[in-house]
Amino acid sequence: MSRLPRPHSSPDPKPFPPTLKRKAPEEDDIEQQPSKKPTSGFRPARPLQASRNGTNSSSSTAAPPTTALKGPSKPVMPRTLTRPNPPAAARPTARGASAAAIRKPSSGIGAGLPSRVPSSSLIGKRSTSASASASAAAPDVITNLHKRLTTLETARSQDTERLATLLESHPAAASSSSSSAAATIDVQAELFAVQAQLAGTTTQLNSISAQLVAAQTELATTRASEGEARREILALKAEVLAGKTAVAAAHDETGELRRAMARAEEDAEIRGRRTERMLREVKDELEEREAQVVKLKGEVGGLRRELAETVSAEVGLQERHRALEGRAERLAGEVKELHGEREEWEEERRALREEAVRGEEERRKLHGMVMELKGNIRVFCRVRPVLPSEATESVVDAAGDTPAVAAQIAYPDSGMPYPSGQKEIVLSSMGQEREWDAGMGNKPRKEVWGFGFDRVFAPSSTQADLFAEISQLAQSCTDGYNVCIFAYGQTGSGKSWTMEGGDTEETKGMIPRAVEQVFRVAEDLKDKGWTYTMEGQFLEIYNETITDLLSPTPSPGDPPRKHEIHHHPTTHLTTVSDALSPAVTSPAQVMALLAQAQGRRRVAATVMNERSSRSHSVFTLRIRGVHSGGEQARVGTLNLVDLAGSERLGALGHHMGSGSGSGAGLGASTMGGGGERGERLKETQSINRSLSALGDVVAALGSGPGAHVPYRNSKLTYLLQNSLSGNSKTLMVLNLSPLAAHLNESLTSLRFATKVNNTTIGTAKKVQVQGGKS
Numbered sequence: 001m002s003r004l005p006r007p008h009s010s011p012d013p014k015p016f017p018p019t020l021k022r023k024a025p026e027e028d029d030i031e032q033q034p035s036k037k038p039t040s041g042f043r044p045a046r047p048l049q050a051s052r053n054g055t056n057s058s059s060s061t062a063a064p065p066t067t068a069l070k071g072p073s074k075p076v077m078p079r080t081l082t083r084p085n086p087p088a089a090a091r092p093t094a095r096g097a098s099a100a101a102i103r104k105p106s107s108g109i110g111a112g113l114p115s116r117v118p119s120s121s122l123i124g125k126r127s128t129s130a131s132a133s134a135s136a137a138a139p140d141v142i143t144n145l146h147k148r149l150t151t152l153e154t155a156r157s158q159d160t161e162r163l164a165t166l167l168e169s170h171p172a173a174a175s176s177s178s179s180s181a182a183a184t185i186d187v188q189a190e191l192f193a194v195q196a197q198l199a200g201t202t203t204q205l206n207s208i209s210a211q212l213v214a215a216q217t218e219l220a221t222t223r224a225s226e227g228e229a230r231r232e233i234l235a236l237k238a239e240v241l242a243g244k245t246a247v248a249a250a251h252d253e254t255g256e257l258r259r260a261m262a263r264a265e266e267d268a269e270i271r272g273r274r275t276e277r278m279l280r281e282v283k284d285e286l287e288e289r290e291a292q293v294v295k296l297k298g299e300v301g302g303l304r305r306e307l308a309e310t311v312s313a314e315v316g317l318q319e320r321h322r323a324l325e326g327r328a329e330r331l332a333g334e335v336k337e338l339h340g341e342r343e344e345w346e347e348e349r350r351a352l353r354e355e356a357v358r359g360e361e362e363r364r365k366l367h368g369m370v371m372e373l374k375g376n377i378r379v380f381c382r383v384r385p386v387l388p389s390e391a392t393e394s395v396v397d398a399a400g401d402t403p404a405v406a407a408q409i410a411y412p413d414s415g416m417p418y419p420s421g422q423k424e425i426v427l428s429s430m431g432q433e434r435e436w437d438a439g440m441g442n443k444p445r446k447e448v449w450g451f452g453f454d455r456v457f458a459p460s461s462t463q464a465d466l467f468a469e470i471s472q473l474a475q476s477c478t479d480g481y482n483v484c485i486f487a488y489g490q491t492g493s494g495k496s497w498t499m500e501g502g503d504t505e506e507t508k509g510m511i512p513r514a515v516e517q518v519f520r521v522a523e524d525l526k527d528k529g530w531t532y533t534m535e536g537q538f539l540e541i542y543n544e545t546i547t548d549l550l551s552p553t554p555s556p557g558d559p560p561r562k563h564e565i566h567h568h569p570t571t572h573l574t575t576v577s578d579a580l581s582p583a584v585t586s587p588a589q590v591m592a593l594l595a596q597a598q599g600r601r602r603v604a605a606t607v608m609n610e611r612s613s614r615s616h617s618v619f620t621l622r623i624r625g626v627h628s629g630g631e632q633a634r635v636g637t638l639n640l641v642d643l644a645g646s647e648r649l650g651a652l653g654h655h656m657g658s659g660s661g662s663g664a665g666l667g668a669s670t671m672g673g674g675g676e677r678g679e680r681l682k683e684t685q686s687i688n689r690s691l692s693a694l695g696d697v698v699a700a701l702g703s704g705p706g707a708h709v710p711y712r713n714s715k716l717t718y719l720l721q722n723s724l725s726g727n728s729k730t731l732m733v734l735n736l737s738p739l740a741a742h743l744n745e746s747l748t749s750l751r752f753a754t755k756v757n758n759t760t761i762g763t764a765k766k767v768q769v770q771g772g773k774s
């Protein structure tokens with residue numbers, strides 16, 4: 001019996017000592033929020049006993065039962081108990097082995113059982129992960145316990161069966177022989193052992209069953225605890241989240257409070273500064289006010305004094321007022337008288353105005369008379385200065401000589417003021433005697449030619465000087481006269497300069513000045529009831545052909561325009577067909593027309609080689625004045641004519657009938673060869689004809705009323721017919737070159753102009769020049 005192994009019974013599980021404290025993962029987080037009080041749902045971790053031998057590790061507490069339950073699936077004892085009966089010879093060995101097997105408690109039934117079943121309290125108080133692993137391990141323990149139970153029950157039934165078998169076989173053995181008594185004792189001993197083992201096994205089985213029930217109970221408790229723990233964890237998490245949110249909110253609030261505090265401090269500082277400034281201002285203002293008060297006090301004192309003075313002055317004023325009232329009454333009477341006088345003056349003014357109109361008419365008549373006395377055809381002579389370019393260049397005359405540049409020209413009466421002086425010009429050949437005369441034994445000829453004109457302008461004269469004499473003539477067209485101003489002279493003598501002039505106010509010529517004068521007079525006459533309208537026309541006569549310089553330049557291939565001259569038989573107005581006569585309302589407009597005409601002439605010049613020098617240009621300003629008082633309308637014409645160069649005037653002397661002109665004719669330098677020579681000849685003949693015709697017309701006009709005037713002999717004279725006859729006034733400005741080389745041309749021009757001058761109707765007289773001949 002003593003050899004029988006003691007069935008191993010598992011020790012009862014002891015309550016876990018409170019050595020382990022459950023620590024939730026979030027515990028640290030919670031501890032970081034000291035402001036938060038632990039919630040009612042949170043309980044401090046409960047201590048638990050990890051294992052029987054006092055190990056604190058959770059893994060060591062959980063692992064042993066699992067390992068024990070998964071231990072040997074076939075315990076030694078049952079295998080020993082259930083083994084088939086060995087042969088008798090072998091039994092001791094088998095028994096010994098079996099006993100050995102039974103003596104091994106570690107590998108017996110007890111070894112297969114869990115050494116400790118985790119208590120429900122332990123599992124329930126573990127962390128979530130520990131609880132989860134414990135929950136997962138619990139069913140395995142129960143299953144193993146069930147298996148072990150089944151195995152033990154099977155072993156018990158086998159042992160029971162075997163016991164029965166032994167009991168049955170014992171009587172037979174006892175009866176067979178006496179020697180079998182010892183064997184029977186052994187069997188009985190074995191039977192007792194088996195019975196004892198069976199009893200142990202049964203006890204062990206009961207113990208395991210009890211453990212199983214306890215384990216199941218503990219599992220249920222563990223699961224319940226686990227659910228509770230989860231809820232607690234969730235609650236804790238919610239609390240932590242709420243705590244975090246509260247902390248964040250507190251942080252925000254703190255930041256906001258800090259910012260608010262900073263702002264408040266800043267505001268306070270600004271307010272402080274503002275208050276200081278205001279205080280300073282108030283102080284300053286106070287000081288200022290005090291100063292003002294002092295000043296005002298002074299002023300008040302002054303005002304009081306003034307008031308006293310004013311009061312006394314008022315008394316005086318009242319007296320004066322009464323005196324003034326009396327005076328006003330007297331003045332009212334005077335005003336009444338003045339009104340009467342004013343009406344008289346108005347009457348007088350009206351009479352004066354009428355007298356002024358009559359005076360203007362008188363002036364006009366007198367002006368006409370003066371002009372007539374001066375001569376309806378007058379001649380001025382103007383000598384241009386030597387140009388800087390001419391002063392240096394070597395001038396060669398027709399004979400190939402290079403005489404002195406400037407001709408000998410004298411102005412004998414220039415010391416006397418006009419009109420008694422400044423009418424004479426004397427040319428001399430002194431210093432330019434021809435050497436061949438001396439060479440041929442003749443005495444060098446020394447000739448002097450003197451001429452007299454209505455006015456002689458020396459080279460130093462200005463455009464203004466000339467216009468001063470012309471302005472009255474130009475103005476007479478506003479009185480209803482026809483005026484003709486010619487510029488005559490050889491090429492380069494200054495005709496264009498005289499008529500058009502330069503670009504400046506000082507150098508502008510007769511055309512712009514005459515136009516301005518006419519517009520000025522027309523404006524002045526507005527006060528006298530006159531309204532003037534004007535129109536301009538600009539024609540060129542080249543080779544007896546009229547060109548309208550105001551028409552657009554024709555394109556190449558355009559048929560040439562034909563311009564016919566018409567004279568109205570009753571109105572005596574001259575018109576040119578197909579020629580433009582635009583209305584002009586200002587001098588600037590007229591200047592624009594002149595510029596347009598010059599542009600057209602320049603185009604023609606490039607085509608026809610200096611045509612402008614060989615053509616006549618005629619600018620005509622037609623003027624019509626209407627009087628509001630019903631006076632007869634005034635119609636006048638101002639013609640400003642730039643004649644072609646006269647140096648080609650070889651036949652003029654013959655046409656003029658003087659026969660005394662030297663007639664420079666065509667100089668070699670002006671003639672080209674071949675076809676060009678023919679062209680020039682034709683051109684020259686045309687110029688000759690027209691200038692001769694002009695001389696003939698002037699001569700005829702001078703021969704007295706009733707004489708035939710050959711206007712139709714040239715386009716120029718026919719165009720100017722109405723401006724040369726009747727009440728017309730003609731002025732010829734003879735332009736002379738100052739150069740010695742042009743002496744002969746100048747003499748020819750002077751002779752032509754003298755003939756014109758001699759034919760004038762009126763008192764134009766021939767000036768007798770000392771030592772000269774004309």
Ligand SMILES: Nc1ncnc2c1ncn2[C@@H]1O[C@H](COP(=O)(O)OP(=O)(O)OP(=O)(O)O)[C@@H](O)[C@H]1O
Nearest residue numbers: 384385490491492493494495496497498612613645
């Ligand atoms: N009184 C003057 N004062 C200064 N320069 C003058 C004067 N008269 C003429 N001239 C100059 O003399 C030159 C010739 O004058 P202008 O062209 O007027 O001669 P013209 O007789 O019109 O010649 P053309 O017949 O070739 O047109 C020009 O350079 C002009 O500026």
